Amino acid sequence: MSALKKLTISFALAGAMLGAPAFAQDDVRIAIVAKALGIGFFEAAAKGAEEAADELGNVEIIYTGPTDTTAEGQIEVINSLIAQNVDAIAISANDTDALVPALKRAMQRGITVISWDSGVAPEGRQLHLNPSSNPLIGNMIIKLAADHLPDGGEVALLSATTTSTNQNIWMEEMNAVMGNYPGIEVVATVYGDDLADKSYREAIGLMQSYPELDAIIAPTSVGIVAAAQAVVDAGKVGQVNVTGLGLPSEMAGAIESGASKSFAIWNPIDLGYSATMLAYELSQNGAEAAPGAEIPMGRMGNLSLDEKSEGAMADPFVYDASNIDDFKSIF
Amino acid sequence: MTDTPTTRHIPDRLNSRAVRIFKSWEALLLAVAIAIFVVNSFASPYFLNVWNLSDATFNFTEKAMIAFAMALLIISGEIDLSVASIIALASTAMGLAMQHGAGTPELVAIGLTVGLLCGAFNGFFVTILGLPSIVVTIGTMSLFRGVSYIILGDDSFRGYPSSFAWFGQGYIYWVFTVEMLLFVIIAIIYAVLLHKSNFGRAIYAIGNNPTGALFSGIRVQRVKFILFLLTGLMSGVAAVCLTSRLGSTRPSIASGMELEVITMVVLGGVNILGGSGTIPGVVIAAFVMGLVTFGLGLLNVPGIVMSIFIGLLLIGVIALPRLWAMAAARRKA
Numbered sequence: 001m002s003a004l005k006k007l008t009i010s011f012a013l014a015g016a017m018l019g020a021p022a023f024a025q026d027d028v029r030i031a032i033v034a035k036a037l038g039i040g041f042f043e044a045a046a047k048g049a050e051e052a053a054d055e056l057g058n059v060e061i062i063y064t065g066p067t068d069t070t071a072e073g074q075i076e077v078i079n080s081l082i083a084q085n086v087d088a089i090a091i092s093a094n095d096t097d098a099l100v101p102a103l104k105r106a107m108q109r110g111i112t113v114i115s116w117d118s119g120v121a122p123e124g125r126q127l128h129l130n131p132s133s134n135p136l137i138g139n140m141i142i143k144l145a146a147d148h149l150p151d152g153g154e155v156a157l158l159s160a161t162t163t164s165t166n167q168n169i170w171m172e173e174m175n176a177v178m179g180n181y182p183g184i185e186v187v188a189t190v191y192g193d194d195l196a197d198k199s200y201r202e203a204i205g206l207m208q209s210y211p212e213l214d215a216i217i218a219p220t221s222v223g224i225v226a227a228a229q230a231v232v233d234a235g236k237v238g239q240v241n242v243t244g245l246g247l248p249s250e251m252a253g254a255i256e257s258g259a260s261k262s263f264a265i266w267n268p269i270d271l272g273y274s275a276t277m278l279a280y281e282l283s284q285n286g287a288e289a290a291p292g293a294e295i296p297m298g299r300m301g302n303l304s305l306d307e308k309s310e311g312a313m314a315d316p317f318v319y320d321a322s323n324i325d326d327f328k329s330i331f
Numbered sequence: 332m333t334d335t336p337t338t339r340h341i342p343d344r345l346n347s348r349a350v351r352i353f354k355s356w357e358a359l360l361l362a363v364a365i366a367i368f369v370v371n372s373f374a375s376p377y378f379l380n381v382w383n384l385s386d387a388t389f390n391f392t393e394k395a396m397i398a399f400a401m402a403l404l405i406i407s408g409e410i411d412l413s414v415a416s417i418i419a420l421a422s423t424a425m426g427l428a429m430q431h432g433a434g435t436p437e438l439v440a441i442g443l444t445v446g447l448l449c450g451a452f453n454g455f456f457v458t459i460l461g462l463p464s465i466v467v468t469i470g471t472m473s474l475f476r477g478v479s480y481i482i483l484g485d486d487s488f489r490g491y492p493s494s495f496a497w498f499g500q501g502y503i504y505w506v507f508t509v510e511m512l513l514f515v516i517i518a519i520i521y522a523v524l525l526h527k528s529n530f531g532r533a534i535y536a537i538g539n540n541p542t543g544a545l546f547s548g549i550r551v552q553r554v555k556f557i558l559f560l561l562t563g564l565m566s567g568v569a570a571v572c573l574t575s576r577l578g579s580t581r582p583s584i585a586s587g588m589e590l591e592v593i594t595m596v597v598l599g600g601v602n603i604l605g606g607s608g609t610i611p612g613v614v615i616a617a618f619v620m621g622l623v624t625f626g627l628g629l630l631n632v633p634g635i636v637m638s639i640f641i642g643l644l645l646i647g648v649i650a651l652p653r654l655w656a657m658a659a660a661r662r663k664a
Contacts (some may be wrong), residue, residue: 036542037633037634037635064631064633065634066631066634067633067634067635067637067638068587069587070583070586070587071577071584072573072577072585073580073634075389075576075577076389076624076628077628077634079386079387079390079628080391080625080627080628080629080631082383082386083377083378083380083382083383083386083387083625083629084375084377084629084631085377085629095487095579095581096488097488097577097578097579098487098577098578098579100578101496101576101577101578102499118503135383137629146437168383180555322472
């Protein structure tokens with residue numbers, strides 16, 4: 001029976017080594033649930049959540065998530081958070097619908113539930129925090145180009161496909177605010193189908209057809225990288241500024257070469273910070289997540305909720321030479 | 332000078348029944364389960380709560396349903412790696428039927444039928460064409476899930492009837508879920524099938540010596556075909572439960588579950604090469620895995636560390652008795 005004894009002892013030791021976690025029961029425990037652990041974007045969001053926790057003082061952040069981006073994995077995580085009776089769950093969902101039953105149960109047991117980044121169906125959460133909104137993005141992409149063209153100039157759009165819903169809405173929103181940017185003229189819109197080689201050829205074509213072109217706006221992370229490469233290869237760095245929406249990790253080279261002066265995308269740190277602030281407001285300060293409500297989120301201002309209890313955090317965050325090094329390793 | 336007949340007692344078993352049970356794999360596993368339970372109750376104040384423990388059973392009930400059928404299949408010397416993909420395909424079929432207005436009974440029937448058909452498909456290639464099961468089911472693992480991806484792509488089925496939610500979200504009485512009841516019923520059926528029936532004896536015989544079994548009059552291929560059908564059927568049952576619990580279908584549903592099912596079977600003391608293993612062992616292994624993942628989850632141990640822990644548990648529980656036997660042999664020598 002010594003094997004049994006050894007085994008029992010080794011398990012007891014293993015258990016002891018896991019350590020008795022410090023239970024500071026007065027703290028408000030807010031769980032930040034990622035799509036999966038080990039993704040830079042979510043690690044950055046967790047950093048933002050910790051920043052909010054420091055600001056609030058009595059908050060303990062539980063940053064967790066499954067190993068793979070599966071709904072089943074997130075449900076197991078949610079079950080264990082319900083069991084721990086946390087005060088709030090802020091989740092970026094792997095599945096809009098599959099998490100609803102589990103999250104409903106969490107709410108029935110008095111836990112505040114919000115979704116951020118990737119949303120949950122309305123019946124499974126109290127509110128959803130979008131990183132930005134279509135009007136804000138539409139305005140941002142033209143502003144990025146206009147900021148470097150004080151005397152006006154010619155710009156062209158390099159989009160994804162003709163049927164890409166997001167890009168089409170953003171370009172519509174952009175057209176709606178063109179009046180605020182006098183002197184800026186959109187000379188062409190081309191489609192790179194979110195393929196690197198096609199986007200590259202379209203960008204080269206734009207520079208040949210419009211020799212006076214001052215900027216290419218690509219509201220897609222594939223197009224913007226391809227366009228920047230095309231500008232470098234055409235020897236037009238300094239003449240044509242590439243901007244739009246891109247990922248810092250992929251755009252670091254373009255910023256360094258000067259092909260892109262600046263671009264924008266959501267800031268995951270701000271997102272984690274805001275999600276934590278909102279969760280705290282709802283669970284501790286009695287804020288009501290109802291359509292039309294305004295809920296404070298610390299340094300990020302207020303979140304106004306629409307009829308589906310969704311809200312947009314802020315303008316997309318602008319990345320340029322001054323901050324790209326901090327973010328390129330994050331996402 | 333008369334010969335006195337000396338009577339020698341020849342035992343029909345080397346150890347008494349009590350000693351055998353005490354020294355068995357199941358006893359060791361049970362001790363591990365109890366140890367984990369005790370450690371968990373000390374490590375987290377939230378562990379000993381009936382509702383939490385009830386929630387925790389969802390971690391293993393669906394996997395265990397498949398594990399019982401898989402245990403039989405592995406004992407017979409075969410394996411099925413496509414079980415998680417069968418879940419995906421069965422769930423997708425149920426989603427399609429739901430869109431065309433099928434009610435709860437039809438949905439269940441379709442889920443189980445697709446499971447059976449997938450099992451028959453695997454069984455056909457293994458038992459009739461005589462291909463190795465590991466190769467066939469690696470192929471169908473991609474095939475079945477691939478069909479789901481073609482049908483669903485980036486999309487999902489949702490809006491299952493509310494009565495359908497009973498299977499994965501319903502309670503029979505107090506904290507006892509529908510899935511727990513299914514788990515118990517299925518465990519009993521498989522325990523009887525394996526340990527109390529001729530069919531069960533045939534499975535052991537095939538696993539130990541397929542040629543010998545054939546010459547003893549066992550219809551080896553037919554038994555194996557039935558085992559593939561059962562594994563498919565159980566995957567169908569798990570698909571009904573999981574789809575009902577999630578309330579939606581995506582092609583990525585249950586991905587990676589086949590390895591957890593096989594881990595459960597091996598942890599339960601089933602010889603991966605076939606020939607031995609018991610259903611009670613698999614039942615206890617299901618609890619061990621459920622308790623470990625839930626306990627670590629309560630301590631907010633990241634999932635990556637959790638899978639390392641499960642891996643160590645598997646290797647540890649399998650290696651320890653072997654090491655112990657080696658040490659004992661050395662001491663005797």
